[in-house]
Amino acid sequence: MIKKSLLTVSALLLAQVGQAVEFEASGYVGFEWREYLEQGQFNTDSVTQADRQYGVVLEPELVWSLAEGEHTIVFKPFARVDSADPQRTHGDIRELSWLTYGDDWELIAGISKVYWGVTESQHLVDIVNQTDFVESPDGEEKLGQPMVKLSLIRDWGTIDGFVLPGFRERTFSGEDGRFRPAFVIEEEDAQYEAGEEDAHVDYALRWSHTIEDYDVGLSWFNGTSRDPLLKYDPLMPMILSPYYAQINQFGVDVQATIDSWLWKFEAIYRSYNDSLIDEFDQLGQPIEDYSAATGGFEYTYYAPFDTSWDIGILTEYQYDSREDKRLVIAQNDVFMGSRIAFNDAASSEILFGFTQDLDSSGTQSVFMELSTRLGSAVKFNIDVFLPMSTDSSNISSQFKQDDYIQLGFNYYY
């Protein structure tokens, strides 16, 4: 439906404006080789979790711009082919949207992506787009979301109003893949609290403003939770069904930028309908309204030791009011890391760090991301992720054998 109306709109625009349309194509083609250091935790007689994954990724971006950029249409499809996990072989429309604007307003209609928030170790406030979990276990990749977004840009801040028709289900690894729980999550069996299921229309509102050294955001979301609850049916014990509840969520994010310090804070309060809380109680999987927060700093040393490097030190604390460790990865955890930008012609950069669960001394993870440019058009990445957990009751323990090293080459055009 949205695609159709978008095409109609574009056709109308083309007809009306009758001016030169500027077209530009860009994007990248990527190749990845990922090697797991341990064998799958959930191997059985019939299922072997991949020890090695090759991937080919395509993400072209086509942009049509009319009337000197007053109208822009963007089409950005995405596809991955994975050698081992059919569920990870997937495609998405990251963007198919029309943008127009005036002096103090902006309108986006179609499939698009927005980002809210300031912290690095997790993104609590950022709720509009669903996580493409099968694409990246760190939750940094997002699926395209149908939306109409109107922004009003005023002296007292920017108001973004969202109508979000249509819901995207979270993607999960298949049984041959990694980063999955012991039970297979059946994406096809997704259940919804709302009768309209994935056609439920969600709403969101955000105010953001810069006040001197502070960048502040307040947000509200009402609709289908992007984070599924996992429903366990005693009749089908080997299967978990994603259950998408209706939620109301308030968020706040603040960054203070003071000299070489960036102080960052994000917090949310999420509530469910009482009827749902009762229902899940009866299934023995209690859910509750909760609050969560992430706060910390990033301090950067510029040009230390006679180099031209920037060395950043990051520390963030993650809090969640739910105490049930089975439900939450980041309930009382500390993240520490460092980001080094070498400021060379190849734009080499390294980011590394670790997260320690303060409630479980045996639960931590270590990661490293290195990137540099080869020639003028190829970006080379090395990614290392080492999740660890000796505590089987901790949710992180399901990924404890999914340690990997990955080499990636992306060719940009």
Added chain:
Amino acid sequence: MNTFTKIASSIATTVALLAGVSAQAEFSIAGLSPAEQGLAIAKERKARDLGWEDSVSTVTMTLRNSQGEESLREMRMKSLEVSDDGDKGLTIFDTPKDVKGTAFLNFSHVDKSDDQWLYLPALKRVKRISSRNKSGPFMGSEFAYEDLSSFEIEKYTFKFLAEEKINGIDCYKVEQIPTDKNSGYTSQIAWLDKEHFRGQKVDFYDRKKSLLKTLTFSDYKLYLNKYWRPMQMDMINHQTKKSTELKTATLEFKTGLKDSDFNKATLKRAR
């Protein structure tokens, strides 16, 4: 110069003199102390550059290492003149291709540190960044951020040193000492031509007071009959033997940009 233009020019000069606006004819640094002379030259340089309102340009940067290997950066820049404060700027990167669409918003200030935001198109994320990093390399080039920021009187203390010729052009040689403790330089020696107060050459001295870089300006073009802009700037690092050539491919003034073209929303939709 033909007779007609000679007459026209002399009439114009006379009219200007009568109106008291011809800075060129009035400018004199006689009888001042070297510090006063340096300041007077800087003020004159700034005064001659007021009123440009806004500009849009396309710029190419070629980075060369000591082996002569090249790396290219292309960007588009929008600038807005702000009276009583530093200028506003929006830079959009086109190459390298992996940073295409990355955009940088800068509100420079005269009396406090600049406000800066970076837009990362892959994440759709706008990040407020620290502007403390004045001495850092811009896009891996030999230009530091502070070399590319707008010229403001408040950023330096000045001292007139001598009159010298650079490439056959009569110049004022002025020492500029940065007032910001975060500057990467202990001093800069700048040569400005006496006729138009345009930068011809700058020597940069690092924190150890040794010569670090030399910047030369060439291919000056006159815009709106008032504003001189170099179409080429060459920065040579004497210590690393690396160099960066910055060429302006297109430049336009008074394009009608407004304050509302410089905010986080325009940063996000910049293409």
